[in-house]
Amino acid sequence: MTINKQKNENGLLISLEGRLDTTTSPAFEQELKESLEGVELLTLDFEKLDYISSAGLRVLLSAQKTMNKQGEMKIKNVNETILEIFEVTGFNDILTIE
Amino acid sequence: MQGDKSSIWSRFRSGMTFNIIGMIVLLLIVFGIIAGAVGLVNFTSAFENEYATTTYHMADTATTLINGSHIADYLEGKRTIEYMQSKSYLEAYCKRIGVSLIYVIIVDTSDYGRFVSVFNHVDNTVGNTNYVEWELGHKRDTTNDEYRAKYKAIYEQQSAYETVYRNNPSDGSLPHITTMVPVKDSEGEVTGILCIQRPMSELVGARRPYVIAVAVATALLAIFVAVFYTFFMRRQFVNPISKVASEATRFARENTKGEPLGKVSRFKEISDLSGSIDTMETDMVNYIETITASAAEKERIGFELSLANTIQVNSIPNVFPAFPERTDFDIYASMTPAKQVGGDFYNFFFVDDDHLAISIGDVSGKGIPAALFMMVTNILVSDRTRMGGTPGEILTFVNHNICEHNKADMFVTLWLGVLELSTGNLIASNAGHEYPVIMQPGGKFEVFKDKHCLAVGAMDGVKYKDYTLKLERGAKLFVYTDGIPEATDHDNRMFGMERMIDTLNKFSGDGPEGVITGIKREAERFANGAEQFDDLTMLCLELK
Structure with missing residues (x-):
């Protein structure tokens, strides 16, 4: 999986590519931990993300909780497979999906 | 013994001491030879210079014994008395100073190719020679170019004297020098040449001890250096290295x-x-x-x-048949963790005689953290279920309890259903878990798209909703975790929902055990030995 970061004033755009699963999510979690400070708008671009497992969902949940305290988190370009996962797990209720 | 000797020799020969000392001794010998040779050349040259100077003084003195203005007259037979007098002086002088030859010649200055002898005195005892004295007027050709050049130099007064060295004479006589000085008339013109041939026996005598001294000194130095260095090298170099080497060998072994x-x-x-x-x-x-x-x-x-x-x-029911005394339903379940412990679980138990609770869950993540979370969730769910209430109420309670202490942001997807066995009425709540698959009698296995709520533990305060459905006699309910549809093969292809439903229908005629073993076998065959990253958990119930 590749993680691309783009930072502007108060916002951070992270594009994920590949699979966000047990093997790859610790790296993503570490990346978020290091870069979320002071960020008011976190945008996650899932255009090239193929799959997300429960480990990946846990990282999203953590990020959502952090962003709830300091701003806003949005997820864009979610493909059908992942959208279905969000719906099945009920995560679409707590995530902002555009 | 022969072998031992040669191995000791070869060990010695390959040893550092022998090689380094041998090299140094060899160098010393080479150095000794070079130093000796250079010394010998310098010694010879210094000796010759010294010898030439002394001989020059002898020759110069000898010229005072003859009258340079009259030597041409002697050849013509004039002034015989004066000639005889000078001859006797020279003869006496020759004997006195111990030289082989003293002679005076007049050289033909046209090309210095011939000369006439005026005086000639020989002392064969001095240089082991057998010269014959030349008569007055004896004529000779000068065939040697070196002599010719030197005669010319004397006549033209280019130098005070000239010397010819014969270090290794071809006639077997001792090494000697011949020194030439001009004989001048009263006007200062050169009228002849006086030559003295003097053996260099002292040179030979002095050279041998010098060579011996250099050889002995070199040998002594070589021996001293060899002994000293052997001692020094062994002490400071070879022994320490051997010590280090043997310690390294010992360490490698022990x-x-x-x-x-x-x-x-x-x-x-x-x-x-x-x-x-x-x-x-x-x-x-x-x-x-x-x-x-x-x-x-x-x-x-x-x-x-x-x-x-x-x-x-x-911690979960794992003995089948679980309720052998019950004929109104059959249940079978299986859990295969990807690691030693997993985050999946299933459970079923009686709330009362007529109500069977069924749960299946999947904790986010794997391994020990997931296993701990799973244990807590399973216990909370089953305890709370036994206290009564709808699955929605139960999950709301469990979610609140988990969220209170959920520092790791873990969550669990959970499906909980309570089945009234007498009627087939099922009340269930789905907290973000996979859709159940239901087969009504006479029909096929089909995905039941139930109402979905958020996974348990994700957020506090969520109210979980119930839904109801009726299972007819002969219906089958199949619940599972995502490990089944997401089982992957070597090419990262997933087993998929469609294949899962097809497989279920393939085994729809079998009881719960047959359905589950069938799915498991098919999923394993699909994966074809590829490592599975997720736990495989499923449960099947048949209402009879």
Whole structure:
């Protein structure tokens, strides 16, 4: 999986590519931990993300909780497979999906 | 014995002492030869210069014994008395100063190719020669170019005297020099040449001791250096290196820490080496201890994990048939963790005689954290279920309790249903879990798209909703975790929902055990030995 970061004033755009699963999510979690400070708008671009497992969902949940305290988190370009996962797990209720 | 000897010799020959000392001795010998040769050349040259100067003085003195203005007259037979007088002086002088030859010649100055002898005195005893005295007027040709050039130099007064060296004469006489000085008339014109041939017997006499002295000195120095160096090298170089080498060999064999080598030599490099060996031994021994300890730790963890696995497997019903006395339904379930312990679970138990609770869950993440979370969730769910209430109420309660202490942001997808066995009425709540698959009698297995709520533990305060459905007699309910549809093969292809439903329908005629073993076998065949990253858990109930 590749993680691309783009930072502007108060916002951070992270594009994920590949699979966000047990093997790859610790790296993503570490990346978020290091870069979320002071960020008011976190945008996650899932255009090239193929799959997300429960480990990946846990990282999203953590990020959502952090962003709830300091701003806003949005997820864009979610493909059908992942959208279905969000719906099945009920995560679409707590995530902002555009 | 022969073999022993040759092996000792070859060991000696390959040893550092022999090689380095041998090299030094060889160098000393070469140096001695070069120094001796250079010394000999310088010695000879200095001796010759000194000899030439002395001989020049002799010759110069001899010219005072003859009258240079009259020597041409003697040849014509004039002034015979004066000639005889001078001849007797020269003869006496020749004997007195110990030279082989004194002679005076008049050279033809047209090309210096011939000369006439005026005086000639021989002393054959001095230089072991057998010269014959030349008569007055004896004529000779000068065939030797060196002599011709020197005669010319004397006549033209280019130098005070000339010398010809014969270090190794071809006629067998001793090495000698011939010194030539001009004989001048009263006007200062050169009228003839006076030559003295003097043997250099002292040179030969002095040269031999010199060569012997150099040879002996070189040999003595070589022996001294060899002995001293052998001692020094053995002490400061060979012995320390042997010590380091044998310690390294011992360590390689025993892998235990030995006596520290310390400072074994005054050479920094060798002391550094021994220091490095000491450090390496300490580090290696520590490393080996660490490795051993970590291997033991790993073994212990492995043992604990297998124990944890036993506890986990036994925390859920795992003996089938689970209720052999009940004929109104049949249930079968299976859980295969990807690691030793997993985050999946299923459970079923009677709330009362007529109500059977069924749960299946999947904790985010894997391994020990997931297993701990799973245990807590399963216990909370089953305890709360036994207290009564709808699945929605139960999940709301469980979610609140988990969220209160959920520092790791873990969550669990959970499906909980309570089935009234007498009627087939099922009340269920789905907290972000996979859709159940239901087969009504006479029909096929079909995905039941139920209402979905958020996974348990994700957010506090969520109200979980119930839904109801009726299972007819003969209906089958199949619940599972995502490990089934997401089982992957070597090419990263997923088993998929469609294939799962097809497989279920393939085994729809079988009881719950047949359905589950069938799915498991098909999923395993699909994966074809590829490592599975997710736990495989499923449960099947048939209402009879």
